[in-house]
Amino acid sequence: MTVRAAVFRLGGLLVALGLLLLVCLLSIAVGVESIPLGTVWDALVSGAVDYDSKVIVDLRLPRTLVGLAVGTALGLAGALMQALTRNPLADPGILGVNAGAACAVVFAVGFLGVTAPLSYVWFAFLGAAFASLVVYLLGFRGSTGPVRLALAGTAVSAVLGGLTSTVLVRDAATLEVVRLWQVGSLAGRDLSVVGQLAPFLVVGLVVALCMAAPLNALALGDELGSALGARIGLTRVLSGIAVILLCGTATAIAGPIGFVGLVVPHAVRIVSGPDQRWLMAYSMVAAPVLLVGADIVGRFIVRPGELEVGVMTAFLGAPLFIMLVRSRKRVRL
């Protein structure tokens, strides 16, 4: 890589970081009650106790932090999945990981009486792991192309979704708990939950970033990759674990949110190029920009109510997914 390209990419990353900061400030400032940025700054720094600071500290700040954590996790997981499966259509939503996590959480809430997010995160992991394993076993066949995996993911999601609804139909109490979570939202999530789940996120993050170099080698193909010193099996297993940690935690915190992991790596690849190290760095920054941004827009679309971010990302992401499918170059149909 030339020095100029490196400077260009670093500059781009800095711009993205600036964008992230801006979006976060906006997320704290705007909403049903908009607060001037100066007041936001005062509230964050000085710790005043008036009405505005209460809104900021109790509602908007947690929401923004949740968006940051979930967005980072989903973006990174998406990039990792696409590299791991060499599949441009890979996304936690499409490959059934979200459905697995959701199904396991519903079973935990319904049958085991689990209600604290810290307890059901384990079920989210379990469900995510189970679903991704099944989809991977059913759908992954080396060079058979991206479609098979997407179909396997959809099929497994359909079965898991049906199971979830079957439980919910029988059990009104669980439905009451789960239906607000099932839309996928950043609002109303307890910040202490994010704190408690942070270790999982951090481990997933670190493992994912360590996989960047080996995944670069694997992108050349299994044989060439292993000739370059990458350990194929180990890389796959560790990447899989990272995906499950990241998606499981994100889903446990915010509910199933689709398409962020799909859209972001494709969008940033234009600037970052195919190098996994840059791609992951960019995805980590750009995904929370998208998620928090979508959350802000969702506050204004159906005023005085709010549109959950899960609905927003589906409506932003699905058209892009369809565009990808239509461009024959990207997805070899």
Added chain:
Amino acid sequence: MVPGRPVRLWGGRVSVRVQRRPVLVTIALALGLAVVFVVSLMVGDYPIAADRVLLALAGDGERLDRFFVLDVRLPRLLLAMTIGAALALAGAIFQRLSGNALGSPDIVGFNDGAATGALLVSLALSGAAVSAPLGAVLGGLVAAVLIYTLSYRGGVHGLRLILVGIGVSAMLASVRAYLISRSDLTVAQGALAWLIGNLNGLGWSQAQPVIIGVVSSMLVLALLSRRLGLLEMGDDRVAALGVPVQRTQVLLLLIAVSLTAFAVAYSGPIQFIALAAPQLARRLARTAGSALVTTALLGALLLASADLVAQRLFAPMQIPVGAATLVIGGAYLVWLLRGEQRAGRV
């Protein structure tokens, strides 16, 4: 080589080739369906012996028998059979058009369209229980048009149709999740029960329109069945034979959507019959194409049996029939994908 054995009639003046296996399979399915038919009318919280069932069907016998057989069990059974056949045929059409075993309406998103339409109409307009056939039909049509248009690029490629369907159904699913999160809890639960697919409490007033709609769609399909078979040869060759490919595709798509819409109108989107029945029929009969009669019979048999299980498994509690077909679907998918994997397809 032309498959089948020659059958000579009238001393060899007329000879036709008959494939024995498809005929035998069709007869076996019809017999199986007859058994399920009688058993479904017999069992229940008020069991009725077979001879009395037959008497009641003939319009004779005790009044209570006649009530249970003719007014309670028969409409539901006929609904299950009709819906099963309709879904199976719709699945066969979609799978043929998309050229893929997974290209059925439940995977591709037409069911999602119908479900979302019905939910929207019933939650937005009345807030009452979900029985919105009009919403289902409109929703299914809108989704079908949307998916077809979006996947059109100088022709409709099968896999593109499926993947665009996945994208569209993801959007529709998020709309449903939103609607359910905003509605009254009991309404939400009713909606969910409907969304799984449910035949509980349906009677003649629902069975009549469904049967009329499905049968008339089937008649149109029968007229087009030769063209459907030809489509397997590939667009170019079929066009060379003088078949208007695009028009045939659109017509078949319309038939499939109307079959699906009538099927889901009252019972909700019952999953996996459309996915599994055409493929199972094809493998049972070992025909190259999809034998439509076999497919329809198998669909009817699958759904009627699933409904019998759903009614009696935890009796007196009835589970939604969609929960029963879910199990069929899960098992079928694993089997299908493993088989395809061995054959190296998909």
